Amino acid sequence: MRIDDHHLRVMKIAHPSLLIIAGLSLWPLQPAWAAQAFQESGGQVVMEAEHPDANIPRSSKTWTFETTTAGFSGDGYLTALPNTGTNNDTGYTTKSPEVQYNVVFATTGTYYIWVRGTAATTSDDSIHAGLDGTAPSTADRINSSVFLTGFNWTRDTSDASPARFTVSTPGVHVIQFWMREDGFKVDKILLTTSTTTTPPAGVGPPESPRVNVSDTTPPTVPAPRKSPSR
Numbered sequence: 318m319r320i321d322d323h324h325l326r327v328m329k330i331a332h333p334s335l336l337i338i339a340g341l342s343l344w345p346l347q348p349a350w351a352a353q354a355f356q357e358s359g360g361q362v363v364m365e366a367e368h369p370d371a372n373i374p375r376s377s378k379t380w381t382f383e384t385t386t387a388g389f390s391g392d393g394y395l396t397a398l399p400n401t402g403t404n405n406d407t408g409y410t411t412k413s414p415e416v417q418y419n420v421v422f423a424t425t426g427t428y429y430i431w432v433r434g435t436a437a438t439t440s441d442d443s444i445h446a447g448l449d450g451t452a453p454s455t456a457d458r459i460n461s462s463v464f465l466t467g468f469n470w471t472r473d474t475s476d477a478s479p480a481r482f483t484v485s486t487p488g489v490h491v492i493q494f495w496m497r498e499d500g501f502k503v504d505k506i507l508l509t510t511s512t513t514t515t516p517p518a519g520v521g522p523p524e525s526p527r528v529n530v531s532d533t534t535p536p537t538v539p540a541p542r543k544s545p546s547r
């Protein structure tokens with residue numbers, strides 16, 4: 318279990334000495350400037366869409382957490398709202414709302430991008446993916462009619478080739494998803510080096526664990542104050 322401020326507060330109420338014990342044991346494991354990332358293993362990493370590391374509204378559109386459409390995996394899903402007929406087929410990195418997922422990769426190579434989502438109409442059923450802020454043409458226009466019949470998986474795109482990108486170095490990379498058509502509901506994401514054309518069954522594999530990764534930027538620490546001279 319991850320011990321956060323809430324748990325510390327609870328423990329403080331329960332017994333003041335527990336706070337000291339928890340604090341001493343926690344700090345060396347998770348310094349204040351640590352970031353977290355989903356951990357790729359065996360050529361696969363799985364993220365619940367509703368667990369992004371960043372959620373950036375853009376052009377008055379936001380990836381919005383919802384639970385109203387049944388059949389989702391995990392805690393819910395994200396919907397690009399408001400749904401007013403917008404389709405950002407190009408220029409989406411600066412026009413479209415974006416969600417980001419930190420992933421620590423051990424395995425390099427080509428990753429196929431499977432998206433589990435759903436859409437009410439063909440004006441709501443597509444999304445773009447990217448890597449480290451880039452928008453590879455192989456990862457845009459993820460789009461399928463399977464989205465129109467409930468939450469389903471696809472790696473299909475409008476370009477007649479499967480959605481994919483190349484992870485060329487191990488370590489932490491940032492995965493992006495940008496709105497294409499508003500109204501799309503994204504539930505879960507699977508990145509895999511497997512070339513299989515068979516979608517995951519049901520809700521797919523469980524979400525990958527999140528691990529602490531070092532941020533290269535240390536925290537800003539105020540300079541120590543000199544003791545007043547006597």
Ligand SMILES: [Ca+2]
Pocket residue numbers: 439440441442443460498
């Ligand atoms: Ca469409």
Ligand SMILES: [Ca+2]
Pocket residue numbers: 400401402403440441498499500501
């Ligand atoms: Ca729409």
Ligand SMILES: [Ca+2]
Pocket residue numbers: 365366367389390391392393394503504505
């Ligand atoms: Ca989900």
